[in-house]
Amino acid sequence: MSKISTFLAFLFILPLKIWASNDIENAYPEPELKPNDVVRLQLLAMQQNDESNFGIEVTFRFASPANKKQTGPLNRFINLVQNPTYSPLLNHLNVTFLELNLEDNFAVQDVIITTSKGERIGYRFRLSIQKSPLYPECWMTDSVIPFKLVEI
Numbered sequence: 001m002s003k004i005s006t007f008l009a010f011l012f013i014l015p016l017k018i019w020a021s022n023d024i025e026n027a028y029p030e031p032e033l034k035p036n037d038v039v040r041l042q043l044l045a046m047q048q049n050d051e052s053n054f055g056i057e058v059t060f061r062f063a064s065p066a067n068k069k070q071t072g073p074l075n076r077f078i079n080l081v082q083n084p085t086y087s088p089l090l091n092h093l094n095v096t097f098l099e100l101n102l103e104d105n106f107a108v109q110d111v112i113i114t115t116s117k118g119e120r121i122g123y124r125f126r127l128s129i130q131k132s133p134l135y136p137e138c139w140m141t142d143s144v145i146p147f148k149l150v151e152i
Contacts, residue, residue: 024048024058029138035107035127036100038062038139042125043111046081046089055090056081064130064140085146088115089123105129107139112149122147 024045029038042059049055060068060077071077080086098110109125126143130136 024055027058028061029130029135029140031137033139035102035125035139036097036109038127038141039097039109039111039125042141043089043092043095043113047092047095049090053078062141064128064142065132065134067140067142086144088117088119088121089113091116093118110147120149120151122149 024041027041027045033041042062045055045058047055056078057074059081060072060074063071063077068077071080081090092113092115094114096112098112101108105128107127109127110122111125112120112122114120124145124147125141126145127139127141130138130140
């Protein structure tokens with residue numbers, strides 16, 4: 001019985017893990033992505049971040065040009081994400097998406113993550129549709145702001 005369970009777990013979990021890795025590896029801003037898709041990809045990338053900081057690099061791909069002016073270049077962005085405000089996003093255990101708020105060309109996506117230490121922290125992602133020729137009609141992240149949760 002345990003051999004069958006192991007086989008089934010291998011059969012279903014391994015492809016999911018491979019899909020998730022490929023998902024971020026080839027992830028770039030595209031007009032087809034909705035704001036919550038962008039946030040999902042960024043969070044997946046940070047959850048899978050490794051010693052090479054590839055997850056942070058993928059996350060930086062989705063930073064808007066205005067955001068990149070404030071947080072870039074990539075090495076500076078890596079340092080920013082590794083600071084205590086944003087480091088809980090790295091290798092987090094899971095994420096809960098709250099309601100997406102859309103208004104014209106702007107979106108706000110609040111999420112609650114469970115950190116690798118089991119703590120819960122909220123983050124607000126602000127996104128906008130880009131009009132530049134480099135990223136036409138692509139949703140990209142303008143800012144990420146942490147917020148404390150009130151646990152009842």
